[in-house]
Amino acid sequence: MKYRLLFPALLSAFVLIGQTTQSTIDQIYQEALSSSPVYPNLEYLCKKIGNRLSGSPAAAAAVAYTRQLMIDYGFDTVFLQPVMVPHWERGNKEIVRITQSNAGQMDLKALALGNSIGTGPNGIRAQVIEVSGMDEVEKQKDKLKGKIVFFNGPMEPANYHTFQAYGNAVIQRAYGASEAAKYGALAVIIRSMTQALDDEPHTGSLRYKPNMPQIPAVAISTRDADRLSQQLKHTKPVEIYIETHCRMLEPVQSYNVIGQLNGSEHPDSYLSVGGHLDSWDVGEGAHDDGAGCMQGIEALRLLRTLGLAPRHTIRAVMWINEENGGAGGTAYAQQALQNGEKHVAAIESDRGGFLPIGFTSTGTDEQKARLAAWREYFLPWGLHSFDLPGGGADIGPLAQQGTFLIGLLPDGQRYFRYHHTAADVFETVDRRELELGAASMAALLYLIDQESW
Template sequence: MKKVITFLLSLVMGCSYAQNTDSLAIRKIYNEALGNGKSYEWLRYLTKQIGPRLSGSAGAQKAVDWTKQVMEQQGFDRVFLQEVMVPHWVRGAKEEAFIRVEKQKINVPIAALGGSVATSPKGVEAGVIEVKSFPELRALGPDKVKGKIVFFNRPMDPTKINTFEAYGGAVDQRANGATEAAKLGAVGAIVRSMTNVHDDNPHTGGMRYGTGVALIPTAAISTNGADLLSKSLTENPGLTFYFKQNCESLPDAKSYNVVGELRGSEKPDEIIVVGGHLDSWDLAEGAHDDGSGCVQSIEVLRIMKALGIKPKRTIRAVMFMNEENGLRGGVKYADLAKQNNEKHIAAVESDEGGFTPRGFGIVGTPEQRAKVNPWKPLLVPYGLTDIGAGSGGADIGPLATLGTVLFGFKPDSQRYFDYHHTPVDRFETVSQRELELGAASMAALVYLLDQYGL
């Protein structure tokens, strides 16, 4: 009986010791991030000295060169590039748009959607059909739509507490609106910006054309502009809308994912990825989307190295290229992982802004998610209370087919779509403390993943 009691006590004491050790390690991680963090100054350079970084652009290449240099300067065990061919879309001269009511012209702010074709050099002007959904559009039929500009005016649902859920309920208009309108003979498509804020900033973003349909120009209109257009249509159904845009798709360009790693000391063949996407829309500095995620990911490795933590497993920081308009960097990374027979046990992505940390979404089996439960008491004191089934991230998504468990870093979502894909996504909108807390949160999770695996 004494042997049994002794054995049980040893288990309890061992568990307590591990908890204490991990708690102290995580406290040191936060102290390092908040006391000696580099992420904020890195973000300042990325946004202010390099700026917009759309795939294929000179800015994107500067960002590749700079992040590679930063990781080399930090003395990571290996830093390397993964070549990937990416789309090269350019906006051209600033767009023009106005509502014409009889002899009056009312200018409204628009931004061409990424991947759209240009209008003719003279622009396009036509009557407007306002709809809230694709079924509503289809019910009108070609007789009412042909030769018109379709105006998609379904707002994000303001009652959704998670703004990413609201975004998901509206973004199909942006992605597929031009295709659905073209099927019925429309000559253009205008889409309400993806935000609940009422302002004059049009939110760009990616769109795609379906096969076998005319390629019609499509643009986002600011929420104030959308409200004005809708009101004007109610009062004057015969009005016309004019817009001109000068965008162009050039041949694919060579670019790179940038990868830095700390080699594992015990299980180097097991890889844990932490990353964000290096590209941003051409209108923006890309501070929240996704400069924050990139510098936080590099900071995870810097923190471990600064604290003398020698990971058991190989930890990689990956700066993915082309998330915004193609996802080719994420696909390429997963393809190379498969070709090289690499074992990625977990991947963590930060692509929801540099706001106050709330937790992590997990994509994996119930058994895999259950293995994270014992870690929650270690993370809750740092505000990480929302940990459970959820989404991972676009760039790490392709790794799921290799059996990788995906973790999406979840900061507070309330302000993200105020800035998303607009010129106001600037460095000044990022709080240093919130950014550093996010980096520490990611480092704490990576530490636990490294210690215990999945």
């Protein structure tokens, strides 16, 4: 089996005797579980910098922090890649209030959706009409004019694959506003994207369709969505008052943050690994996606610390603006194409810092067969799922050059309790689970790097 050493003199010779691929993989995990700084690094990002929506001062601070961290680790090259990002601000706290119902007045726990326009200081007061999903808008189109449309389609609770359930329901959040506006609605309320029944509203981005009126949009907690739905069954009409102060400002100069270990044999072929540096403006962006960023940096640190000098150039990338635009991922792929940087593979961690159970992927049959063949190296470390399709939002644009796209797959049962909420804080991340995810990506980078592509 092949091995390569960055500082041969620093390692005792007998370490190399009998070095198998499995023992190298095991060393990566052992190093991560015994002396990794990934957890305190995430703590710094969450507690000292905090949430970091694109265009915010905190996002700029996160750019500076991760750049310096990679310089301190002695990566060969660390640089910023300019990206213009949208700048949306929430403004003062939202009000979403049932003003007329059998149960009297009731304030609902709400967050404006990212990219939404605000109602202005006078708010919007109107009768509410409930729909079970996008399909029902068309059926009820004659009743929507002048109303607030309440999208109450749940994330299917019985679906084990939580990201699939999310994918099926999130269309309401993304396009519900434009769909309702088409028929004269004044605003929309969305049931939060979670299978949990609790009081936590989940924000997230919407996309206004071109040539359609833009109307305000908010998400309410699932418990409040059930309450509102109950009221609508017993009271006619139910009226709601919505007041939001969010607005879209001028675009801001921001950056993807990139650190790399130069390849010894194929310096012009790249493997990229990382997550997105921006987060929503509530909570601390711990699972989404501080964890993925810190794991990406840690993957390179692990390889370097263990003297596993890469044959291909390996990059840790902190993509900016995944949450409300995707500008970082788009710019990265464009630059790669322009600079003739052949990206062999890219690995993204954007499903939270939970216990890793495998990898998802998108690529050719041959690429996927190679990934599946490595499963045996990971079984001792608890990873077993290597066949599901996937990748990541930020690496997706690299598909145009045939890059093998891979997503770290952690256990997904708890992710949507925290996703896009005030509850996505550092304390909800487990140290060992975070370390195992970083080690998994480092181990996979090592395996990819050993082969010719």
